[in-house]
Amino acid sequence: MSAASIPSPLWAKPNRCGVIAALDTPDPARAMGWAAAVAPHVGLVKVGLELFCAAGPAVVQQIGQHRPVFLDLKFHDIPNTVAGAVRSVCAHPPAMLTLHGGGGGAMIEAARRAAEDSAGAQRPAILAVTVLTSFSAAGLAETGVSGGPAQQVLRLARLALSAGADGLVCSPHEVSRLRDAFGDAPLLVVPGVRPAGSDAGDQARVATPEETAAAGADWLVIGRPITASADPAAAAARIAATL
Numbered sequence: 001m002s003a004a005s006i007p008s009p010l011w012a013k014p015n016r017c018g019v020i021a022a023l024d025t026p027d028p029a030r031a032m033g034w035a036a037a038v039a040p041h042v043g044l045v046k047v048g049l050e051l052f053c054a055a056g057p058a059v060v061q062q063i064g065q066h067r068p069v070f071l072d073l074k075f076h077d078i079p080n081t082v083a084g085a086v087r088s089v090c091a092h093p094p095a096m097l098t099l100h101g102g103g104g105g106a107m108i109e110a111a112r113r114a115a116e117d118s119a120g121a122q123r124p125a126i127l128a129v130t131v132l133t134s135f136s137a138a139g140l141a142e143t144g145v146s147g148g149p150a151q152q153v154l155r156l157a158r159l160a161l162s163a164g165a166d167g168l169v170c171s172p173h174e175v176s177r178l179r180d181a182f183g184d185a186p187l188l189v190v191p192g193v194r195p196a197g198s199d200a201g202d203q204a205r206v207a208t209p210e211e212t213a214a215a216g217a218d219w220l221v222i223g224r225p226i227t228a229s230a231d232p233a234a235a236a237a238r239i240a241a242t243l
């Protein structure tokens with residue numbers, strides 16, 4: 001997706017599947033370099049826990065000079081605390097933010113209200129993380145959740161969307177089931193994406209960019225296949241060209 005096709009508000013559904021580059025580094029200068037390099041080929045850039053904890057909230061504004069920011073801090077706390085965190089990050093609103101769907105309906109409702117109250121029309125999209133893409137069925141069972149990732153993703157998706165989430169974070173394996181269950185409206189933002197032949201690393205539920213886009217994803221979140229490449233701009237361009 002080119003910069004010109006970013007819709008307004010910044011998080012409205014894109015007209016076709018695009019790439020979000022995950023800038024996972026503790027070094028803000030490095031992250032700025034990556035953001036500048038990949039900007040022509042991606043729709044958004046993702047600031048996650050590693051960068052935010054190292055560089056602080058100011059990094060969101062800095063990185064946002066290159067592309068709209070997806071702030072992936074995965075809030076999970078009591079409703080009052082999450083609402084406060086959402087208000088804090090809305091001082092300079094990112095385009096999208098995450099919380100854990102497992103935090104429950106009251107937490108998600110509080111987050112949505114806080115975003116509306118503090119940022120109005122500029123509010124970020126509220127995305128609920130369902131089951132982390134690093135979980136296999138066996139890993140999920142260890143946490144006490146039986147039935148497998150697909151069932152848990154659907155359960156948390158239903159809860160999150162009815163509590164006011166604008167979209168969901170899921171793995172490539174659940175995208176088509178979520179579309180069947182909830183239609184076209186929810187934003188589906190999908191990590192665990194790996195170009196053919198690239199290392200899965202700690203990701204358990206993976207698929208290629210082409211497969212994930214064909215299943216109905218709106219955004220593919222891709223980190224190491226871009227940032228660990230000798231030429232991140234070329235890696236991002238190659239992936240974007242397949243969509």
Ligand SMILES: O=c1ccn([C@@H]2O[C@H](COP(=O)(O)O)[C@@H](O)[C@H]2O)c(=O)[nH]1
Binds near residue numbers: 048133201203222225
């Ligand atoms: O379930 C989830 C939720 C978030 N992520 C984040 O996406 C990127 C993926 O990076 P890769 O290097 O492409 O694996 C990373 O920042 C995660 O924090 C996720 O992977 N899974």
